[in-house]
Amino acid sequence: MTAKKSERLIVKFITNQATTDEIEQLTEWLKEDENQIVFKDFVKTNYAIDTALNSFDSTEVRKQLSERIQKENNVFYKKRFSSYYKYAAILIVALGGFYLYKNSGAEQVKQNVIIPRVDEIVLQLGNESQNLNSNDARNVTDKDGNIIGKQEGNRLVYAKAYSEGNLVYNTIRIPYGKKFEVQLSDGTLIHLNAGTSLRYPVQFVKNKNRQVYLLGEAYFEVEKDKAHPFNVNTQNGNIEVLGTKFNVDTYSENTSTDVVLVEGKVSLYREHKINEVYLTPGFKGSLAKGEIAIPTEQVNTDYYTAWVKGSLVFKNASFADIIKKLERQYNVTFINRNKTLGKEIFNARFDNEPIEVVLKYFSDSYKIDYQIDRDKITIK
Numbered sequence: 001m002t003a004k005k006s007e008r009l010i011v012k013f014i015t016n017q018a019t020t021d022e023i024e025q026l027t028e029w030l031k032e033d034e035n036q037i038v039f040k041d042f043v044k045t046n047y048a049i050d051t052a053l054n055s056f057d058s059t060e061v062r063k064q065l066s067e068r069i070q071k072e073n074n075v076f077y078k079k080r081f082s083s084y085y086k087y088a089a090i091l092i093v094a095l096g097g098f099y100l101y102k103n104s105g106a107e108q109v110k111q112n113v114i115i116p117r118v119d120e121i122v123l124q125l126g127n128e129s130q131n132l133n134s135n136d137a138r139n140v141t142d143k144d145g146n147i148i149g150k151q152e153g154n155r156l157v158y159a160k161a162y163s164e165g166n167l168v169y170n171t172i173r174i175p176y177g178k179k180f181e182v183q184l185s186d187g188t189l190i191h192l193n194a195g196t197s198l199r200y201p202v203q204f205v206k207n208k209n210r211q212v213y214l215l216g217e218a219y220f221e222v223e224k225d226k227a228h229p230f231n232v233n234t235q236n237g238n239i240e241v242l243g244t245k246f247n248v249d250t251y252s253e254n255t256s257t258d259v260v261l262v263e264g265k266v267s268l269y270r271e272h273k274i275n276e277v278y279l280t281p282g283f284k285g286s287l288a289k290g291e292i293a294i295p296t297e298q299v300n301t302d303y304y305t306a307w308v309k310g311s312l313v314f315k316n317a318s319f320a321d322i323i324k325k326l327e328r329q330y331n332v333t334f335i336n337r338n339k340t341l342g343k344e345i346f347n348a349r350f351d352n353e354p355i356e357v358v359l360k361y362f363s364d365s366y367k368i369d370y371q372i373d374r375d376k377i378t379i380k
Contacts, residue, residue, distance in 0.1 A: 001029050010039060011356045114355055115374045116331045119175035123156070126168075132156070134178070142168070148202050155181040162186075163203035171199045174216070177331025179307075186210060187223035188230065191308045194328040195251065204228060209240075217249045219308050222264075237287035237294075241266045246279075247304045253324070256288035260304040268294050310352040319344050323379075330355040336379040341368065 001009075009026045029035050120131040126143050132151065140149045140156065149158035156172070162185070174180050174196045182190045185203045188210075192198060196216025204210045211231040222230045224243025232239040234250040236257040244264025250257040259268060261279040268285045269276040270292070277294040279285050284299045306313045312329060314322050320342035323334040332355065336342055346366070350358050359377065362368045369380040 001025070006035070006038070007360065008353065008357050011354060011360065114330070114332060114359075114372055114377065116177055116355070117375050119177065119331065121175065121178060121180055122173045124171040124173070132172075132180070134180070142202070149185075154179070155183060157183040158185040158202060160185055160187060161203050162206045163201070164206065167201045167205055168203070169199055169201055171197060173197045175331065176328050184210075184212075184223075186225060186228070186230075189221040191219040191221075193217035193219075193307055194331070214248055214250060216251055217247070217307070219245070219247045219305055221245050234287070236289055237268060237270045239266050239268055247301075249304070256286045256291075258284055258286050258304070260284045260299060260301050262301050262305060306349070312348075312350045312353075312358070314346055314348045316345055316347065318342065319346060322346060322348075326355065326358065332375045332377060334377050334379065338368075338379050341379065 006026075006029055009022050009029070013023060013026055030039060121134070123130050123132055123140075125140075128143060134154045136151050137153060138151050139147045140151060140158075142148050147159070149156060151157075172180065172182060172192070174192045174194055176194045178194055180192045182192065182198065182200070184190065184200060190198065190212075193216060196214070196218060198216075198218065199213040201211075207227070209229050209231050210225070211233060213233045215235065220230075220232065220241075222241050222243050222245070226242055230241045230243075232241075232248055234248065234257045235252065236250065239246070239248065239259055241264060244266055245262040246264070246266055247260045247262070248257065249260075259266065259279065261281050261283055263281055266279050267273075267276050268279065268287060270287070275292060275294060277285055277296060279296060282298055282301060283296050284304070285294055285296045287294055300315075303313045303315050307329075312325060314325075320336070323336060326332070327334055344366075346362075348361065350361070359370060363370065371378045371380065
């Protein structure tokens with residue numbers, strides 16, 4: 001295992017974001033005495049833990065390990081636990097008092113660990129609103145108690161039907177630090193990124209265009225229906241499709257709405273389809289504020305859609321843009337006191353990494369210094 005990979009696993013374990021497989025990889029690595037020394041030095045250096053490593057309660061550690069693996073595996077707990085538990089003794093010896101978040105060293109540890117804010121996903125139904133918990137499975141009802149769809153964990157699924165009457169809209173708002181999915185009544189699936197708002201009909205009306213309103217970022221998998229073209233209305237223009245897959249980035253602070261086509265065909269236009277532009281797969285079109293022209297360019301679509309699977313990709317991105325995306329992804333606040341750094345250009349990719357790993361990468365690779373205060377990171 002490389003040094004960078006071991007550090008990444010340690011940080012993910014420390015911040016309670018390691019999977020069972022990653023914990024097993026870490027414990028295998030810790031079988032070597034020299035790796036245990038590396039582990040302790042890393043923890044002392046990066047998390048200000050010293051005395052706690054010299055004293056610990058192995059019974060408490062075993063209990064925490066058991067609870068942790070049980071919580072992660074749920075249904076597969078009994079099957080995986082026996083194979084996991086064989087590593088526990090090694091892990092306990094190596095970690096010692098590290099696991100003492102709840103014991104005497106807890107406050108010292110927490111001062112060096114980022115504690116993101118936790119905000120709720122809000123579903124607006126008419127004049128009423130409700131919070132959505134991503135772990136729930138339940139029916140969604142309208143103001144009259146009629147079932148209009150159901151929540152399946154991290155996805156809201158509306159009943160398949162077309163309306164004969166007027167449009168009734170719902171609005172869903174995704175806070176920073178979370179993502180969510182909505183499957184509309186026509187079968188279209190929309191992946192919503194953090195900090196996004198989507199307004200959409202509970203049911204589309206027969207013989208009329210399907211239209212939704214987006215502020216933020218979303219990846220669309222539009223159900224094909226030639227009789228009902230699909231429109232995405234944004235702050236800078238419109239996108240029309242029949243059936244296709246594409247990404248729309250239209251956060252309020254952006255200078256343009258960027259549309260990246262993965263599959264199918266879409267058209268971009270302002271009002272009344274003046275200067276309409278068509279995209280083919282692998283191209284990006286930009287609806288810039290205050291501009292009439294709609295420029296296009298060929299791109300690597302993975303850079304723009306990686307977020308759907310939890311990855312962050314920065315390609316020739318300024319540090320100012322990077323920290324804005326990190327704020328959305330992790331629901332933290334950056335205070336950048338290094339204005340020159342904000343204009344620097346970086347390239348990086350992170351796959352489902354905790355923010356501590358991301359920050360350590362920038363610190364190690366580019367000597368960027370920072371200070372943590374719960375959910376606030378100050379760049380010095």
